Amino acid sequence: MTALSLVDQGPVSAETPPSQTLLHTVALAQLADEVGLTxxxxxxxxGVRNMGVAAPEILIGHIASRTTRLRVGAGGIMLPNHAPLHVAEQFRTLEALHxxxxDLGIGRSTGTGDEATRNALLRTPDGLERFGHHLTQLLGVGGRGGLDPADPYAGLVASPWDVPLPAVFLLGSSTGSAEAAARAGLGYAYFSVYQAPEAAATALRRYRExxxxxxxxxxxxxxxxARIWVGEDAEHAHALASSERLAVLDFLTGTPAPLEPMERALARPLTEAQLAVRDRLDTRSDVVGDVDHVAARLADLVAATGADEVMAVSNIHDPLERRNSLRRLAAAVEPHPVPVG
Known part of the structure; x- marks a missing residue:
């Protein structure tokens, strides 16, 4: 059976504002624990209108204390926003408590939706360009070595120093990020969205090499x-996906908005600009369908990429629909069906 996991972006709608989204996030994590996700x-x-998780390091501890066996982590911490020493201390502390x-997933962007927010968060003006150096500092101060003696971090130790840094993964969506993760000896999570399906296989093959x-x-x-939506049937699955897909078009055409209910998302006419963007987006890596279809697609994905694990991104407007989609997803990789309810 393929290991199955989930990354939660905290979907926000007019009916589920960010504060309420956080509560739904905790409930969804508890369900993930129950149905056997890894x-x-x-x-x-x-500053992203339809995503409500801004402080994953806080939620990680909260969720870990309310689940029993699930691994909980960041997917990821956007390193250009944070001091490497502080990140190492936060995650050593979490490791000590749980x-x-x-897990510590590291990303190289700022995770922002506009330039003003980006500029406010960047720890240093060249933070994006110096990502590789800051990652080395994080690993070094976390006890993995590799720091130049002349580095300002040389000799520093992240507290609590008697606890190892948790498992570290580099996040990416290119062959370059796969190569960086491989050379650093880290885990790697490839985000297969808006790319040709074979791109994931190329990146993961290079990672192992x-x-x-x-x-x-x-x-x-x-x-x-990958983005995965599992419905009662194919039509229902595409309806579940419609809210997120519309939100992406809104964002890319300069009118960012929270998720709309799937009925409104399906009925809303697209502008000419949105139609043009939609036609350029490659959605072949999306996995959308009923349990049997998703099971077959995931089996093909693992066979093609050699992945050790599949991680779902499943933004859905209605929290109950989202929980039921997760139950169906678990059933797609579990020989014993997981009841929906």
Missing amino acids: RYWLAEHH PGRI LFTPHRPEDRPHAIVA
Whole structure:
């Protein structure tokens, strides 16, 4: 059975504002724990109208304390926004409180929806360009070594220093990020969205070819993440996907908005600009259908990429529909059906 996980971006709608979204996030994580998912990651976004998780490090501890076996982590911490020493301290602290259940996914963007928010969050003006150096500092101060003696971080130790840094994954959507993760000896999570399906296979193959362990315990671990919606049938699945797909078109055409109910999303006519954007987006990596169709697509995805794990991104307007979609998703990779209710 393929390991199945979920990354939660905290979908926001007019009916479910950000504060309420956080409560639904906790409930969804508890369901993920119940139906046997491997990981539950929280994304970091700022100033994005339809995504409500801005402080994943806080939610990780909260969710870990309300679940029993689920690994909980960041998918990811946007390193250009944060001091590497502080990130190492936060996640060593989480590891101390929830040993063996914390993951640290690292991203190289700011997770923002506009330039003003981006500029407000960037820790240094060149933070995006110096991502590789800051990642080395984070790993070094977290006890993995590799720092130049002349580096300002050399000799620093992230507290609590008697706790290891949790499992670290690099997030990306290119062959370049796969190569960077491999050379650093880290886990890798490939976000297969708006790309040709074969791009994931190329990136993950390159990751395994170049993987260089830095410690005896280092092993390659490849996750492929995709947008997945599982409905009662194909029509219902595409209806579930409609709210998120419309929100993307709104964002890309300069009119960002929270998620709309699927009935309104299906009925709303698209502008000429939105139609043009829609026709340019490659959605072949999306997985949309009933349980049997999704099971077959995921099996093909794992066979093509050699991924150790599949991670779902499933933004849906209605929290109950979202929970039921997750139950169906679990049933798609579980030989014993998971009841929907």
